[in-house]
């Protein structure tokens with residue numbers, strides 16, 4: 001699978017330093033791929049914002065983020081409200097996932 005993407009650049013990415021990268025996020029328990037995600041800025045991955053999930057589409061922040069293979073809970077729904085933001089996200093459970101630079105995107 002290869003997806004052509006254009007990185008999103010907006011006030012949210014600017015506030016996080018302007019640099020963005022794309023990550024593949026896997027379930028740590030069973031290695032199933034959970035999502036492809038645009039991470040803005042440095043540091044560890046604490047939250048996955050809905051507006052940065054590249055694949056799959058259709059997540060709702062009202063639900064837990066669950067591995068659809070082994071049903072491990074990987075993230076909890078939240079709304080990030082610091083800095084005047086109001087962004088639905090998943091608060092990631094740090095020992096439930098692993099990530100690596102995406103091999104599924106072609107950035108245009």
Ligand SMILES: [Zn+2]
Pocket residue numbers: 027028029030031032067068069070071072
């Ligand atoms: Zn799993």
